[in-house]
Amino acid sequence: MEKIIQVKDLSKTYKKKKTKEIVKAVDSVSFDVYRGEILGLLGPNGAGKTTTIKSICGLLVPNGGSVHINGYDSNKQRLKALNYISAVLEGNRNIYWRLTVRENLEYFAGNRGVNRRHIQDKIDELLAFFDLKKKETELVSSLSRGMQQKLAIAVALLADTDVLLLDEPTLGLDVETSYEVRDLLKKIVEQQGKTIIISSHDMPVVQDVCDRTVIINGGKVVADEKVEDLIKLFDTRAYSFTIEGQLSEKQTRLIQNHFPIFDVQDNQVQITVEKENDLYTMMDILKSDQTKIEKIDRTTVDFEQVFMQLIQKEGQDDPAVASH
Numbered sequence: 001m002e003k004i005i006q007v008k009d010l011s012k013t014y015k016k017k018k019t020k021e022i023v024k025a026v027d028s029v030s031f032d033v034y035r036g037e038i039l040g041l042l043g044p045n046g047a048g049k050t051t052t053i054k055s056i057c058g059l060l061v062p063n064g065g066s067v068h069i070n071g072y073d074s075n076k077q078r079l080k081a082l083n084y085i086s087a088v089l090e091g092n093r094n095i096y097w098r099l100t101v102r103e104n105l106e107y108f109a110g111n112r113g114v115n116r117r118h119i120q121d122k123i124d125e126l127l128a129f130f131d132l133k134k135k136e137t138e139l140v141s142s143l144s145r146g147m148q149q150k151l152a153i154a155v156a157l158l159a160d161t162d163v164l165l166l167d168e169p170t171l172g173l174d175v176e177t178s179y180e181v182r183d184l185l186k187k188i189v190e191q192q193g194k195t196i197i198i199s200s201h202d203m204p205v206v207q208d209v210c211d212r213t214v215i216i217n218g219g220k221v222v223a224d225e226k227v228e229d230l231i232k233l234f235d236t237r238a239y240s241f242t243i244e245g246q247l248s249e250k251q252t253r254l255i256q257n258h259f260p261i262f263d264v265q266d267n268q269v270q271i272t273v274e275k276e277n278d279l280y281t282m283m284d285i286l287k288s289d290q291t292k293i294e295k296i297d298r299t300t301v302d303f304e305q306v307f308m309q310l311i312q313k314e315g316q317d318d319p320a321v322a323s324h
């Protein structure tokens with residue numbers, strides 16, 4: 001598979017104005033993006049997603065490392081590299097609210113160098129694709145958030161670049177519209193052969209549309225896996241113990257120390273294990289106070305739990321803030 005974007009050892013630090021504290025927003029991040037995939041960049045608030053995205057689309061100059069787009073260095077060969085990328089950052093602020101839907105498309109088509117003879121055809125094609133034809137003469141300010149978001153993505157598609165970068169594309173959308181946008185993104189990749197990078201907090205969205213996810217926490221990559229593999233990896237290693245009675249305080253403490261993710265509900269204790277041995281450790285902990293195990297079940301772990309586990313594990317020993 002062809003690598004269309006290569007992020008290598010990317011680092012960016014900021015100096016906080018008031019405290020002069022140095023923040024490592026992105027700390028030696030490396031990952032590749034393959035042509036034709038939808039990649040999810042996932043992470044909690046402040047993880048470094050926006051900094052990574054802005055570095056990819058040339059809006060930030062990193063302190064270290066590099067980004068190559070189609071082989072061009074986004075820093076040293078900026079204009080060539082940026083020919084291959086369109087971005088929708090910070091929600092739908094890339095469109096003008098006082099212009100109509102069609103006027104926005106016309107304005108940005110001119111702005112992005114779309115061939116004059118093809119502008120109207122291109123706009124009609126996009127209006128049809130995004131089901132915005134009926135709204136073409138309406139002001140953007142009167143549209144629903146979902147329609148504004150669709151228009152913002154349509155504007156990004158005008159230049160027909162290979163890669164589309166979308167920051168939180170479903171943020172603030174109702175469930176139905178979120179599904180509509182997700183389907184459109186899948187169609188863009190399937191029908192137009194684009195590559196899409198999505199940054200998101202929204203795990204169901206990533207699980208639904210992304211082929212692969214790069215999870216960032218504290219400025220570092222903590223996972224780079226196909227979404228299905230990530231789930232499978234943890235899927236087989238989650239167990240629910242049904243016990244007689246309740247856990248003792250000592251047992252709770254031992255479980256807490258040993259298992260990053262566990263959940264206790266009445267006489268059900270669910271743990272996510274990393275090694276087969278962990279299962280025996282859990283049995284020993286229960287045996288230590290003669291707790292009777294009624295049954296052990298394998299359970300499914302959803303994507304959200306996987307994410308939380310990765311974030312908590314990394315968070316324990318990897319502070320992103322270094323004092324100056």
Ligand SMILES: Nc1ncnc2c1ncn2[C@@H]1O[C@H](COP(=O)(O)OP(=O)(O)OP(=O)(O)O)[C@@H](O)[C@H]1O
Nearest residue numbers: 014015016023025044045046047048049050051052
């Ligand atoms: N201009 C800046 N000056 C100082 N610190 C900054 C600046 N921009 C980002 N940071 C810090 O860098 C870290 C990473 O921020 P970034 O915005 O990249 O994270 P994020 O994952 O996009 O978060 P969110 O999901 O909240 O947007 C955070 O600790 C943030 O406070």
